[in-house]
Amino acid sequence: MSFKISCSPHLAREGRSGLSNNLQFAPHPRSSFEKLANGCTADLSPSSSPNDGSPIHALEVIEYLAPGYLWDFWLAQHPIYGKVVLKLVLTSNYSCCRPEYDDYIPQNEIFEEALKQEEFYLGPLADLQGDIVPKYHGLYTSVEGGWYIAIMLEWAGYALGPRVIYLKEEWLQKVYEAYETLHLHGVMHSDLCTRHILVDDNHKIRLVSFRQSARKYLTDEDDVSVLMCEAVKLRVRIGMERIKDVDR
Structure with a gap:
């Protein structure tokens, strides 16, 4: 078109x-x-x-x-x-x-x-x-x-970033759920950054920027480990959680 x-x-x-x-x-x-x-x-x-x-x-x-x-x-x-x-x-x-x-x-x-x-x-x-x-x-x-x-x-809204931000628990859960969905579809985002996490007009989290992303397979143990590592990084970098608490 x-x-x-x-x-x-x-x-x-x-x-x-x-x-x-x-x-x-x-x-x-x-x-x-x-x-x-x-x-x-x-x-x-x-x-x-x-x-x-x-x-x-x-x-x-x-x-x-x-x-x-x-x-x-x-x-x-x-x-x-x-x-x-x-x-x-x-x-x-x-x-x-x-x-x-x-x-x-x-x-x-x-x-x-x-x-x-x-x-x-x-x-x-x-x-x-x-x-x-x-x-x-x-x-x-x-x-x-x-x-x-x-x-x-x-158009999917405005970015949370670029600066470091402190999200309320409600919004953190929305971000975590979005990444969980992404990972369950076999995609590692790779570029964890508040600039790539948007909030649309309906207050829904949207993810963008997949230039560094990689396809992963949930039937592969190593790939699953990589996705789990990204989930941990997300909670530390975006959620400001302590890594020792996330790893428990």
């Missing part, structure tokens, strides 16, 4: 992604999302255009939310999906582009980063979309030159 950018008149043009009106995006040809959504198995064309008969929706970008290790995050309104977050990177100008950076990503590996996230959303996280993880709305590339890569997700 193609779309073009429509910037809100009061939008602050921040970040590295350099958004502009009428910038057009189409489903990336290596993305599986459109094929699954349409129930087909044929490969997508390299790009969509007004000439191929597919609708092009206007995506109204409302607000710049934050920068990430790779992506800029924008709040937007989609005519079908409603409020969404557009994760956007301009592959010629991105933050982790220098080899001396700890989180360095070569330009030719940017798409693989995006594809890994799609594989998690369409794989082990598929049943959790709209629940403890946002709904996934596709992987896109800009039509003109392909310099932009974008991921569209359901």
Whole structure:
């Protein structure tokens, strides 16, 4: 489902992604999302255009939310999906582009980063979309030159972090239950941080950022041990519990 950018008149043009009106995006040809959504198995064309008969929706970008290790995050309104977050990177100008950076990503590996996230959303996280993880709305590339890569997700609220916070018992239990559900679906989050734990408009915990995540199998004793270790780390780092109390 193609779309073009429509910037809100009061939008602050921040970040590295350099958004502009009428910038057009189409489903990336290596993305599986459109094929699954349409129930087909044929490969997508390299790009969509007004000439191929597919609708092009206007995506109204409302607000710049934050920068990430790779992506800029924008709040937007989609005519079908409603409020969404557009994760956007301009592959010629991105933050982790220098080899001396700890989180360095070569330009030719940017798409693989995006594809890994799609594989998690369409794989082990598929049943959790709209629940403890946002709904996934596709992987896109800009039509003109392909310099932009974008991921569209359901708007899932604001992060608890980035700073250290002290949660009441009620909220700690919600966080623990969200991670328990994630682990029971065989996913190790790996990046425990309050920036990646959101609270939506219905006061529900939602988890994001699966770039470092790993698939684990509940039938494998070693994998189960790894998931249990992450549960302990969660209680220590986020829950501020003493490790000797958690290990009892």
